[in-house]
Amino acid sequence: MDAQEYATVAFNVYASRYASIAGYVLMLYDHTLTFDEEVRFIWAAPWTLPKTLFLIIRYFVPAFVVIHLCQLTGLNTFSDMVCKVWFNISACMGIITIAIGNFLALMHIWNLWERDGRLMVLTSCLFVATQIANIICLTFSLVHITESVYFNSTFSMCMLSDRHSAGIIWAPGVAFEVVIFSALFWNALSRPRYLEDDFTKILYRDGFAYILVVFVLRLMNLILSFVAPLSLIFLGIFFIWCSTTMTVTRLVLDVTRMAEKRALQMFQIELTRFEYNDEDSEL
Template identity: 40%
Template sequence: MLTYATSGFSEDILSDSFCQTWFGVGIVVGMVSIGTSNFLILLRLWVLWDRKTRLVLVTLSLFLVTQITAIVCTTYVVSSMMPLVVFEPYLHSCILTQKVNFVILWTPGIVFEFMIFVTTWWNALDQPLPQHAKMAKVMYRDGSIYFFVLFGLRLLNLILSIVSPLSLMFLGVFFIWSACNVTLTRLIINSRRAAVEAEESLFIDVYTYSPRSWPLLPRQGSCVSENYELQGKGPDIEICTRLSSSVTSVAT
């Protein structure tokens, strides 16, 4: 709809109210989409941090504060922008007739992502050998890509909103929206892949057979499947204990 309204390729004559509605909807849905992506990243990080209460509370509080601020700022920007959006018949496009203060639209997201990035790497340095090594590798690699891409694009949009002419105000908006979804999808797919690999590795460790076909004891700690962590659950120590006991009795 936004392409239809702003590309200039359509020969339809649109109303100003149509332009105002879809500009507002586009900004709101875009900010909600990015906020949802940030929360999904936060859920993955909580798993990686073994749900340490202090870290969870601090990052959750930061997320709530920045998102509430973003909602207030988005509401203000959309309400200020509405009267300034009109349809230009000569260009066959919806246009913004005057600059709006988009600086406040990008600032909360920049603050949140920077603080999460610092917290993640501070925790990584504090615990350089996390228990869930495969997931940690995925999160630190793809999470860093996610951070640098989104942080860079937010910064670009922030700079454009300050120094650019009116015609370039929306230059980076759709880049950050699409890049957010692409990088988040990459992270989730890779974390799922790490989960499958961890589950297969656990299966091989537990059901290893000797030449006499007697099951051997699993390696110490191998029963704590990383897949539990990737699915948002804690390691099932009771199941591990029963499994080790049953394998011991069979081997005996």
């Protein structure tokens, strides 16, 4: 590389590093802020599928990303083979955790539609079809991309020598978010009477926030994978991984907190009604 090309690559590498570190720090900061709610609402609850999925993305993602940051920031020296193996493992783990986040968001949509059977079947089929498409796209991409993964000794990090078909990894997820966002928006327009309820306002707000955040960041990754220089292709990958994890855990905790608040309000209403009826009967 000549001096100008080296300077450009170095700038892109450092931009990717800073973006990844920023996403990780934000995720850990949010984890610290919400840890008391996690203990109260999640750890104290019985073991269910949503609880298990929540804890997987809550703790597996930080563990995987911190290992990525070690190689991304040049703190270790790897071989080309280590980079190839780790790239495949992390890509699979990324798809799995994003799928978990999408499923938790899907359960949120079901609650908004009062668990309508037809909607649950249709969206479940959409979710399964999206994951099958993700697996196909991921497999196709990894077969072509793995050979281009190597360890760059100049910057002490794993890099790509050819983008191949990296962009298609994000395509099924973008399509899924568009459909889910449309369903959420349609529900908000077609059933406005429910917006008078504080609990449902929180559901809508967090649902829109989650879908928008994931859609925008994943769309950014899709665009970068096609048009960005190879040295900038990792700019948004770890940031979106941390951001989606932070957003979906916030979604689950907010909904759980509001559900407890709503249950307490209903209990107080019933208790007041019981006391009133008891006084009435004495009279």
